[in-house]
Amino acid sequence: MDGTAFTREVDALFARESRRVLATLIRLLGDFDLAEDALQEAFMAALRQWPEEGIPDNARAWLVSTGRFKAIDQLRRRARYDQILHQQAEQLTARSVVEMEVENVGIEDDRLRLIFTCCHPGLAQEAQVALTLREVCGLTTEEIARAFLKKPSTVAQRIVRAKAKIRDARIPYEVPEGDDLFERLQAVLQVIYLVFNEGYLASSGEQLLRHDLSEEAIRLAELVLALLPRPEPEAKGLLALMLLHHARRATRTTTGGELVLLEQQDRSLWDREEIARADELVRSALLTQRFGPYTLQAAIAAVHALAPSSDATDWAEIVGLYDLLLTMMPSPIVALNRAVAVAMRDGPQAGLQALEPLMEDATLRDYHLAHAARADMHRRLGQREPARSAYQAALDRATQPAEQRFLRQRLAELG
Amino acid sequence: MKYLCLVYYSEAAMQERGDDHWQSLNKECQSYSGGLSESGVMLDGSALQPVATATTVRVRDGQVSVTDGPFAETKEQLAGFYLIEANDLNDAIRVASRIPPARYGSIEVRPVRDIYGESSDQVPYAEALKS
Numbered sequence: 378m379d380g381t382a383f384t385r386e387v388d389a390l391f392a393r394e395s396r397r398v399l400a401t402l403i404r405l406l407g408d409f410d411l412a413e414d415a416l417q418e419a420f421m422a423a424l425r426q427w428p429e430e431g432i433p434d435n436a437r438a439w440l441v442s443t444g445r446f447k448a449i450d451q452l453r454r455r456a457r458y459d460q461i462l463h464q465q466a467e468q469l470t471a472r473s474v475v476e477m478e479v480e481n482v483g484i485e486d487d488r489l490r491l492i493f494t495c496c497h498p499g500l501a502q503e504a505q506v507a508l509t510l511r512e513v514c515g516l517t518t519e520e521i522a523r524a525f526l527k528k529p530s531t532v533a534q535r536i537v538r539a540k541a542k543i544r545d546a547r548i549p550y551e552v553p554e555g556d557d558l559f560e561r562l563q564a565v566l567q568v569i570y571l572v573f574n575e576g577y578l579a580s581s582g583e584q585l586l587r588h589d590l591s592e593e594a595i596r597l598a599e600l601v602l603a604l605l606p607r608p609e610p611e612a613k614g615l616l617a618l619m620l621l622h623h624a625r626r627a628t629r630t631t632t633g634g635e636l637v638l639l640e641q642q643d644r645s646l647w648d649r650e651e652i653a654r655a656d657e658l659v660r661s662a663l664l665t666q667r668f669g670p671y672t673l674q675a676a677i678a679a680v681h682a683l684a685p686s687s688d689a690t691d692w693a694e695i696v697g698l699y700d701l702l703l704t705m706m707p708s709p710i711v712a713l714n715r716a717v718a719v720a721m722r723d724g725p726q727a728g729l730q731a732l733e734p735l736m737e738d739a740t741l742r743d744y745h746l747a748h749a750a751r752a753d754m755h756r757r758l759g760q761r762e763p764a765r766s767a768y769q770a771a772l773d774r775a776t777q778p779a780e781q782r783f784l785r786q787r788l789a790e791l792g
Numbered sequence: 793m794k795y796l797c798l799v800y801y802s803e804a805a806m807q808e809r810g811d812d813h814w815q816s817l818n819k820e821c822q823s824y825s826g827g828l829s830e831s832g833v834m835l836d837g838s839a840l841q842p843v844a845t846a847t848t849v850r851v852r853d854g855q856v857s858v859t860d861g862p863f864a865e866t867k868e869q870l871a872g873f874y875l876i877e878a879n880d881l882n883d884a885i886r887v888a889s890r891i892p893p894a895r896y897g898s899i900e901v902r903p904v905r906d907i908y909g910e911s912s913d914q915v916p917y918a919e920a921l922k923s
């Protein structure tokens with residue numbers, strides 16, 4: 378093997394294994410920072426030794442045990458000044474002999490432990506998101522900061538603080554069991570969906586679509602689904618929901634960055650493979666009868682995705698799914714979406730009747746899309762003045778440049 | 793590891809629930825804390841008299857100042873505490889979630905700091921206070 382091929386293979390191996398090795402090192406060493414240092418040291422040792430000795434058969438185990446010995450060395454060096462570190466180093470040395478044999482078996486469990494620890498509800502949600510992207514996905518602090526339009530120092534601080542709480546409040550490195558698993562999984566899924574939405578539709582900033590984070594979230598959901606001890610329907614539902622949104626990514630905006638409504642999107646450009654995969658996931662989640670809001674939202678998105686056109690969409694099915702969703706997740710936004718579906722099924726007059734009482738809600742009065750929906754129903758009824766004032770109300774509340782341009786366009790079309 | 797579970801609820805809301813509710817809640821607390829003590833999970837704990845009985849003491853420039861009431865007026869008031877021994881935060885959360893007033897107010901779970909240990913060498917708040 379020549380030099381370049383060797384480097385490529387080692388790079389690929391590091392990229393593939395680094396998060397797994399880190400997850401196991403955190404368990405073995407019981408400390409995030411120590412584990413990260415150990416991972417770096419193990420990679421450096423590999424770059425020194427492998428060119429001569431060749432890549433070991435079980436590179437992952439090699440990296441884990443090298444990382445651990447490096448950490449023990451480091452603790453011993455520091456231990457000259459500190460008795461407690463000395464004890465910690467001795468305990469680790471004593472344990473390593475026994476654990477050497479089991480560490481390869483538990484390595485996938487360690488990845489799941491890492492996910493549940495990063496998404497622990499005892500951490501602030503912003504910290505859960507940052508820590509998951511850093512530790513599980515391997516994004517750098519700078520990458521996370523750029524994606525969330527935050528200063529790197531702010532993100533770094535969040536991560537430092539989260540690690541300190543994990544250590545000081547002793548948040549355990551474990552996958553919850555029984556009923557706890559279901560509850561805690563909701564926190565994990567919420568973090569994944571937040572990451573996805575941040576990538577899909579940034580609430581501010583110039584760039585409307587940020588594919589990287591969306592794809593990161595999809596990878597994360599695939600990973601969780603693959604690692605869970607049993608296939609949880611809501612994990613399937615969330616993955617399906619994200620795939621269905623992602624399948625339409627090419628048609629949501631024009632090349633100039635203008636928004637394109639669902640009814641005007643070029644359906645021939647939707648990713649049929651992703652839609653088929655999502656449809657299968659939704660069906661299997663619905664069959665379990667243990668599904669929740671993510672699965673229902675995915676089911677609604679699937680009806681849209683499978684319809685040949687906006688007019689040929691099964692709006693009755695969609696209204697029915699929203700009714701069910703409202704019983705599980707009684708939120709004004711869900712009620713708004715249901716009203717829009719009613720307008721499609723029974724006409725704009727029926728839609729307005731469903732929407733008007735909802736506008737009493739303070740959340741919806743401040744929500745630009747509620748006003749935009751009302752404007753659209755008036756427009757379809759040929760009621761120009763009410764349509765104009767509702768579009769204006771939507772424009773006053775919209776924060777995103779692309780959405781503002783879209784609403785101005787609509788206002789101009791009213792004449 | 794030791795955790796202190798601080799029990800908070802609104803005294804006003806508790807008043808509105810009436811005496812029967814109060815009596816049965818107290819019985820529930822007796823039985824829960826009794827069980828925890830027997831199994832060695834609860835090291836200490838007690839209910840507190842209402843905040844109306846609270847007195848706040850400060851020393852400034854060597855002068856002792858004493859004022860009526862708690863240090864800050866809040867919607868929920870400190871009503872009692874459980875000092876427990878737990879393996880980790882998940883374990884402590886399990887214990888705290890079964891403290892009967894958790895259904896009405898909230899339980900703050902705080903790891904105990906060892907004033908003879910490492911944490912006495914360095915002020916630990918720097919990390920948490922930076923924004």
